[in-house]
Amino acid sequence: MQVTETLAEGLKRELKIEIPAGDLAAKLDAYMEDMKSKAQIKGFRPGKVPVAHLKKMYGRQAMAEILSNTIQETSRQAIEERDERPALNPDIDLPEDEAEKILSGEADLSFSMKYDILPSFEIIDFSTIEIERPVVEVAETEVDERLNEIAQNSKPFEQKDGAAENGDRVTMAYVGKLEGEPFEGGADENGQLVLGSGQFIPGFEEQLVGVKAGDEKTIDVTFPEDYPAAHLAGKTAQFDITVKQIDAPGDIVLDDDYAKSLGLESIDKLKEIVRDQIEGQFGQMTRQRVKRQLLDKLDEVYTFDLPEKLLNSEFDVVWRQVEEDMQRSGKTFEDEETTEEEARAEYRKISERRVRLGLVLSEIGDKNSIQVTDEELQRALYDRVRQFPGQEQQVFEFYKNNPQALASLRAPIYEEKVVDFILELAKVSDKTVTREELEKLISDDEEVA
Template sequence: MQVKETQNEGLKRGYQMTLPAADLAAMVDQKLKEAQPEVEMKGFRKGKVPMAMLKKQFGPRIMGDAMQDSVDNAIREHLEQSGDRPAVQPKVEMENGEGWKEGDDVVVNVSYELLPEIPEVDLSKLKLDRLTVKAEDEAVTEALENLAKNAVSYEDKRKGSKAAKDDQVVIDFKGSVDGELFEGGTGEDYPLVLGSGSFIPGFEDQLIGAKAGEELEVKVTFPEDYGHKALAGKDAVFATTVKAVKKPVEAKIDDELAKRFGAESLDKLKEQITERLEAEYQGASRAVMKRALLDQLDEQVKFDLPEVLVEAEAGQIAHQLYHEEHPDDHGHNHGEIEPTDEHKKLAERRVRLGLLLAEIGQKAEVKVSDQEFTQAVMMQARNFPGQERAFFEFIQQNPQAQQQLRAPLFEDKVVDHIADQAEVTEKTVTKDELEKAVEALDEL
């Protein structure tokens, strides 16, 4: 295979590779000779099929395999000799593909972009703040009060009392459209909190003022986008009987409340809440420090970026933002989405930091252990209740999905490694100050 350089500009490389026709023919003959002893054909004994017939029967396919093997081997040998590290799979185009015929040389053009040389970074010069927040009594009390609200119970109101917003009514109902009962429109002893918005719009409002024992007709119109197409936009009448009217009673903050949430006592529940709050604060603090770390690296370290990686990342960003702005468009028939200059700028940052973190992690021999990976898979599996086993099997059989799970784990471990080398100042702040720092992350 003859190799001629056609481009050497920045990170871009191009080569023309020529496989002489005689070499290709020799490879085909060699492959046919190797296969001949095992070939069976009608009219011939095994291994006795003439070479001419083998070439006629199998030659075109063998020719294609020989071409592919030759090009693959040439690219592999070239990369080994040059030490080049392509950013993505090299692009291979056959120059004389359409007009090629047996007896012609095979000429292919190979092009790729190199991964850049990553400069050394003195991590000890990075200056970071680690924000620390203690769970104050007020925050613990607020959390307890929220738990008490969520543990609300209902007790019967005084006889003859009217139902008000936030009250619970226990009802029987039968829904009909055009005088016909419809599937799913009937219920008995249904506890409905007025103002919860859990029923069709307008239903709950018509029960405000109702009394226990009262029978009434509730008239509503199903929304145009209602999930059941047969009912969408239809007028309906619900024959409703109010069996009880109950008022909300907030739970007391005591040992009984603690037991309802799995704690031995109120003091133990307070301890659990304190630990949970401080874990949340620690996670938020880490996110703030990570952003500061990445900002400093992005500012201090500059190097050329492979255009192919930047373009791919910009395209993904543009596509993701499009769907965030158009949540109702679940398909991919929206045509090509052209990345903006802002998308490209963000893509350059992501690619630069991704390559830099990968280089730092490789040199520091950062690894994601099997135990860490399995734990991450288990965490993700919780998002698919009842389908955990199928999710595990999907991950096991899909290397790309495995990489998507490993990548953030690896990045976080590299960030921790960098933080260990940096100058970190512990800084105690209030909850409000931490929240402002987290809010600022979305503004950048």
């Protein structure tokens, strides 16, 4: 095997690899000898089939297999000998007219391979990174508010005579129409709505105040401009309603008896669970904020060239998602007060950040032997499977038989473990903030993102 470097520019590499025809012929002879001992061909005793006959029957097919295996083996060997790390699998270029000659044994194997190598960079001292961790102290009033919400949502309702008031639950059949024609998802035979809850389209609930069981009514409402279903956004619809029943809410006393109705031993235990839930929610928001700060600081520190093919691949994924989102929402670039060219440039920057940070986190994890355990991956797989009730076995088999899909479960676990590793070494200081301040920090981060 002869390897010649034909390009070494930045991260780009191109090699020319040549294998003498004699080497390929020797591999073909060895292949045929092995086949001779196994072949069972009518008219010949086992192991007595002439090699020339086998070559005539299977030579071209065998040489194609040898050629494919040789290209893979020599490509891998060439890169290993150069001690390089390709960003993606190399592109192999073997001219078709040459391939025919090689298959027939008339020419040496000569092909080129192009690839980008991963950039080299130094890992910084993580103790130089300063992170401010916003922490919300859960007040007793916050716990009480959440308990009251739980109580409100679990209030008993009893049927009543008379007109519906705010707080009452209305059971009804309704059909929504656009220009006199029913639209998909706009009908229910036994829909229930607590008046004043704000669960339906603005203006819907208000028009039900005062209705009684047995009433029939048509109301007009206008869907919000930002309504998720694009075919309904901003449209005025009519709903034909038949009121079936009015129920009035009862009262709930937050005491030990109420807690026991939920399967807990006391109201204090319920408060403890509620507090843990609130702290968990704030903890997730805090984690999001801390991680964002860390990634921003790493993005500031690291500036290096990126493998072009890897960057283009990432941009294609990001841009495809942008186009799908816009198509789903029915919006245009003009609606977003931009142009396609400006949007492409902006999302190109986002792709560059994602690729750069991905390479940085991967290098940090590799240098510090951070790994995802089988147990962690198995747990992630089961969590994913549970998201598809009734299809658990199919989803499980899909991930088990699809290495790329399984890698998509491993990647976020690996990233979080690397982030945790860095945070252990960074200077992290806690700052007590209010719930509103934390929410604003998260909102500002999302707006920048």
